[in-house]
Amino acid sequence: MFAAQPSLRGIQLTQQDMEDIRVFMPLVLTSDDLQQYDLTYAGQRHVDDLDTYEFRVEPKKKENGKRYFQGRIWVDAEDFQIVKVCGKTGPEKLQVKKHEHPELHPTFVTYRQQVDGRYWFPAYTRSDDTLQFKTRPVQVREIIKYSGYKRAGG
Numbered sequence: 194m195f196a197a198q199p200s201l202r203g204i205q206l207t208q209q210d211m212e213d214i215r216v217f218m219p220l221v222l223t224s225d226d227l228q229q230y231d232l233t234y235a236g237q238r239h240v241d242d243l244d245t246y247e248f249r250v251e252p253k254k255k256e257n258g259k260r261y262f263q264g265r266i267w268v269d270a271e272d273f274q275i276v277k278v279c280g281k282t283g284p285e286k287l288q289v290k291k292h293e294h295p296e297l298h299p300t301f302v303t304y305r306q307q308v309d310g311r312y313w314f315p316a317y318t319r320s321d322d323t324l325q326f327k328t329r330p331v332q333v334r335e336i337i338k339y340s341g342y343k344r345a346g347g
Contacts, residue, residue: 209260209296213282214337217262218301219315220278229253235265240277241304244270255284264300274313278303297324299333308342315339 222230235247245267252261264280279302285295299322305313320335 207296209282210298212260213298214318217260217282218278218303218318218337219339220262220266220275220303229261232266237270238267240267243267243276245276246270250280252283260284269313272311272313274305276305276313278305295326297326299324299335301335309344314342 229252231251231253233249233251235249238245238247248266248268249264250266251263255261261283262280263283264278266275266279267277268274269276279300281300282298285297299320301318301320301322303318304316306316308314316339318335318337318339320333323330323332
C-alpha cells in the first residue's frame with residue numbers, strides 16, 4: 194500500500210479543517226440543514242454529459258461560532274440529486290488577537306457519481322487555491338477520494 198508523504202508546510206490542519214473534510218466537502222445536507230440556507234436558481238447547465246440545474250447557496254444567517262457552506266451546487270435534471278458542488282466554508286477569520294491564528298479556507302470542488310444506479314455519492318474533492326495570509330500567501334492543494342460505499346442494512 195502506498196501513502197503519499199506529507200507536504201504540509203506553513204499551515205496546520207485544525208479541527209475545523211477536519212470538519213470541512215468530513216462534512217462540508219462532501220456536502221451532506223439534511224432537510225434540516227437546507228432550512229438554514231438560501232438557494233437561488235442560476236439556470237440550466239451541462240456538466241459532464243449531464244443536464245443540470247445550478248443553484249447558488251448562501252447561509253440565511255451568519256452566526257458567530259457556526260460553520261456554513263457558501264457556493265454553488267448542480268442538481269441532475271433527471272433525478273434531482275446533487276452531482277457537483279463548488280464553494281468554500283466559512284466564516285473566515287482574518288482579524289485575530291495576538292496569539293490566535295487566522296482561519297482561511299480553500300475553495301473546493303466535489304464531484305459525485307452514481308453508485309448503485311440510483312443514488313449519487315461523493316467520488317472525489319479537489320482544491321487548488323492560494324490562501325492570502327498576512328505574512329505570505331500559501332498554496333493549498335488537496336485531493337480527497339471517497340470509496341467503499343456499501344448499502345446499510347435496514
